[in-house]
Amino acid sequence: MDKQMSAAQVVAQLHDGMTIGIGGWGPRRKPMALVREILRSDLKDLTLVSYGGADVGMLCAAGKVKKLVFAFVSLDFIPLEPYFREARQSGAIEVMEIDEGMLLLGLRAAAWGIPFIPTQVGLGTDIIARNPGIKLIDSPYDDKEWVAMPALKLDAALIHADRADARGVCQIAGPDHYMDDWYARAAGKTYVSCDELVPSEFFRDPAQARMVHWERAATTGVVHIPGGAHPTSCSPLYGFDVPHFKAYTASAGEGGIDAYLEQYLGASEQEYQQKVGGIDAIRAIALPTY
Amino acid sequence: MSNAATDYTLAELCIVAAAEAFRGDGEVLATGIGVIPRLAASLAMKSFNPDLMMTDSEAYLLSEPNPIGARGDDFVQANETWMGFSRIFDNVWSGRRHAMLGPTQIDRFGQSNTSALGGTYEQPKVMMLGARGFPGNSISHPNSFFVPGHNTRVFVDGECDFVSSIGYNPARLPRGHSLDDVDIRLVVTDLCVMDFGGAGHAMRLVSLHPGVTVEQVRENTGFELEVGSDVPVTAAPTTGQLAIIAALDPHNQRAQQIKGNPAGDRSGAGN
Numbered sequence: 010m011d012k013q014m015s016a017a018q019v020v021a022q023l024h025d026g027m028t029i030g031i032g033g034w035g036p037r038r039k040p041m042a043l044v045r046e047i048l049r050s051d052l053k054d055l056t057l058v059s060y061g062g063a064d065v066g067m068l069c070a071a072g073k074v075k076k077l078v079f080a081f082v083s084l085d086f087i088p089l090e091p092y093f094r095e096a097r098q099s100g101a102i103e104v105m106e107i108d109e110g111m112l113l114l115g116l117r118a119a120a121w122g123i124p125f126i127p128t129q130v131g132l133g134t135d136i137i138a139r140n141p142g143i144k145l146i147d148s149p150y151d152d153k154e155w156v157a158m159p160a161l162k163l164d165a166a167l168i169h170a171d172r173a174d175a176r177g178v179c180q181i182a183g184p185d186h187y188m189d190d191w192y193a194r195a196a197g198k199t200y201v202s203c204d205e206l207v208p209s210e211f212f213r214d215p216a217q218a219r220m221v222h223w224e225r226a227a228t229t230g231v232v233h234i235p236g237g238a239h240p241t242s243c244s245p246l247y248g249f250d251v252p253h254f255k256a257y258t259a260s261a262g263e264g265g266i267d268a269y270l271e272q273y274l275g276a277s278e279q280e281y282q283q284k285v286g287g288i289d290a291i292r293a294i295a296l297p298t299y
Numbered sequence: 300m301s302n303a304a305t306d307y308t309l310a311e312l313c314i315v316a317a318a319e320a321f322r323g324d325g326e327v328l329a330t331g332i333g334v335i336p337r338l339a340a341s342l343a344m345k346s347f348n349p350d351l352m353m354t355d356s357e358a359y360l361l362s363e364p365n366p367i368g369a370r371g372d373d374f375v376q377a378n379e380t381w382m383g384f385s386r387i388f389d390n391v392w393s394g395r396r397h398a399m400l401g402p403t404q405i406d407r408f409g410q411s412n413t414s415a416l417g418g419t420y421e422q423p424k425v426m427m428l429g430a431r432g433f434p435g436n437s438i439s440h441p442n443s444f445f446v447p448g449h450n451t452r453v454f455v456d457g458e459c460d461f462v463s464s465i466g467y468n469p470a471r472l473p474r475g476h477s478l479d480d481v482d483i484r485l486v487v488t489d490l491c492v493m494d495f496g497g498a499g500h501a502m503r504l505v506s507l508h509p510g511v512t513v514e515q516v517r518e519n520t521g522f523e524l525e526v527g528s529d530v531p532v533t534a535a536p537t538t539g540q541l542a543i544i545a546a547l548d549p550h551n552q553r554a555q556q557i558k559g560n561p562a563g564d565r566s567g568a569g570n
Contacts, residue, residue, distance in 0.1 A: 079429055080429050080432070082428070083428050083429075088428060089427060089428070093426070094426040097415070097422070097423060098418070098422065098423060098425070099422065100421050100422030106414065106430055107430065107434075108430055108431075108433070109431060109432040110388040110432060111434070111435070113385060113388055129438045130439070131434045131435075132476065133438065133465030133468070133473055133476075134410075134430070134434045134437070134462045134463060134465055134471075135414075135461050135462040135463070136430055136434050138462070139461075151475065152474075153473070153474065153475030154474045154476075184357055184359065184383070185357065185358040185384055186383065187383070187384050187385070191385075298368065298369055299356035299357050299365075
């Protein structure tokens, strides 16, 4: 089976009003080329589920987002994401604000086909008070109340991997695959952009197969886009682009998202990469030190 | 270990005071978010509690804390266990963790806010990070706070604008649960050390940093603080502790953490 497709073909399979999960974490290994393709499209009214960074900020600023399911939106080294803040402070988006771990539980419930997972996380906080959709339940085994974290079913998940084969075997070789395996399992359709496309024989080495975190049946489409996580990192291949994120953040106080997109987005990923210095420059970005 | 130092910064005093939070913890994951909390946890691990566990802030547990900042090409960190983010939650929910964090607001109940200030929830005046992992941390394991600027905007009158973490608030206590399920340890600020060991889990003054008065702390706290009759002075760092801190922070990032990087002893009495 050949699951290769283009970014435009991925976006053509997405529809207005869909719930879309975006893998990665803050400024790390986000499927930014696929996000940019959404920015070039007419898609709107999306519900996003994300450990958010500029993916969320850009889509909010471009008016693509109806609702956001989040625990944080941050660029880490720049703690506050400027366009997410604008969207919240102008009341432009609905939100379901939850704990980081609750987001994981919601994806797991969706992946396992169950309506909720009981947890103590959220008890006593405004996570419960501000989310009438999250119910407290009695336990059949004790006299306490617990949070029933509902399944976060995704119509589609977008993920960036280090490498994949055409059948959808995806490898994340960086130090952390975050919750990307759960995004893949929680989604009806999972689209994975990859920095490198490899033959299936690549995974015969057990050390390589060990870094495959979900089965290919959970992958719908594979898009080969070297550098496709830029300006976020794809460790160990490249770090996040600090000057680019600084320019992005500064744009919020200057010309806004329109000026940022005018300067960088381009009509295609090829144009985008030319504007940010090319794939060699992306691959040369040093890994961060924490 | 060694003698009390006479020449130290307020940041170093705070690191040493905050390290005390981890002293009796035994074998738990110590997470310090921000330079001073991270150095505090690292100092505890390097001195009186070597059983602590610590991450590289990315995906590995370390048997030795990493120094902060650029570490040179020949540096090899002391990995001992893979610890990706999903596994952090497995550890959090097991309770074997103590986090020290710096929320934007803290109220009389020990509830904290990392999310939004002012306005309405639908349209806050100032949006910050979001609740992050605070709800789960606060109900699962002990937590401490570090506040670099002790004032009434942080220690608010009334409840936090958004309650990210559960505290000792009877009105919000979930049915069947106990306030004793909440475990807030030390609150270290640029003025003093506090805890929630007062009557009915009231916030209580534990020690004053050298040169700080009870009045100063009261004026900068938006709610009633329990103060004993004889409040001790926060212990000065030892020369040995300062040496460990310097090794853990070779680029002196600690000097950037408290406005003006003042001296640790503000009594004006000289040394």
